[in-house]
Amino acid sequence: MQILTPHVYWAQRHGEIYLRVELSDAKNLDINVQENNTLQFRALGHGAKGEHEYEFSLEFLEPVRPEINHKSTQRQVDIKIKKQEERWWDRLTLQEKKPVFLAPDFDRWLDESDAEMENEIKLYLFSYIFSAYLGLKRGYLFMYNLVQFLGFSWIFVNMTVRLFILGQDSFYDTFHSTADMMYFCQMMAVLEVVNPLLGLVKTGFFPAMIQVAGRNTILFVIFGSLEEMQNRPVVFFVFYLWSTIEIFRYPFYMLACIGTEWKLLTWLRYSIWIPLYPLGVIAEAVAVIQSLPIFDETRLFSLPLPAVMGQSLSFSCILQLYLALMFLGLFINFRHLYKQRRRRYRSRKRKVH
């Protein structure tokens, strides 16, 4: 079979070369850049001389990257090649005389200043979109933190006022007076697991997951589903410890969203977890332990077992396993928060010197 050369049209930008090969329904494409910076093209297709094998080679003026992007359509083969260095070329090939099969692709053609203008427009658009994204992200995070701050502040103030007015009696109806708001805040807190997954915040996924899953187990499974637990003093201690940290953490994040920092607030965010976290886990553990006999008695959430193994597995067995997990979770998050604290104060010291 006779080997022919197709018509090839070219255009460039600062970073890439575009080739349009006039071959319809091209098959068996073999396109590569060889070590001598030469593009080798071979394909079977329908060109100016009908259905044939067509081939050509082009030695480029300057080095190009070996990887090639190409697409064969019913009408043509489009090839995109990246230049090794982003620079405008005076011509396409090393040889000064233009190969006869090669011509400018006027559909894509731009001269150097037009290409620069195109780059500037792209850059402008990119920075516009990027700053719009940053604005949206900041707005969303600010609103999220504000809503959580207001929610937890409401819980904290409500509990504090009731404690002052009713004294120890307030321990017994914490759940009925604050549970709706706590449900709302803790459901919203699921976004704290989603945010790092979407790359919106730098928080680690696992520490956030442990925090949210841990609290929601206590709130929805232990307190929410067992009426017998709802008027116990342990609810007061759990809710009070949770809201105490959050009324400092969320305003700290809000200020970070607008690029501000209050030293005292930062210190509180990165310090009060040291006593609060272990106390929180102890309070949560007490709640779990108190719920065990209730789950045994009511058989709520018990898992049916095959007849040979007995009637059913009490949910309290799963909660006993969860108790061990809680201390593992405490260890992981304590270490995480300790590292965050060190990172924060070490980087501050470095900036001062």
Ligand SMILES: CCCCCCCCCCCCC[C@@H](O)CC(=O)SCCNC(=O)CCNC(=O)[C@H](O)C(C)(C)COP(=O)(O)OP(=O)(O)OC[C@H]1O[C@@H](n2cnc3c(N)ncnc32)[C@H](O)[C@@H]1OP(=O)(O)O
């Ligand atoms: C795998 C299955 C697990 C199953 C779970 C079973 C185990 C259960 C164990 C449960 C134990 C939990 C007990 C707990 O519930 C008890 C208590 O809470 S008691 C009260 C005391 N608690 C605390 O002090 C913990 C408070 N919580 C947290 O601090 C966070 O939730 C935590 C994820 C633990 C850590 O926070 P983070 O990693 O986010 O640290 P940073 O604050 O330093 O943030 C890092 C950077 O991200 C930016 N960021 C983060 N979030 C936001 C936001 N919402 N808006 C804006 N910016 C945000 C932040 O500014 C930092 O940026 P930069 O580094 O630039 O400063």
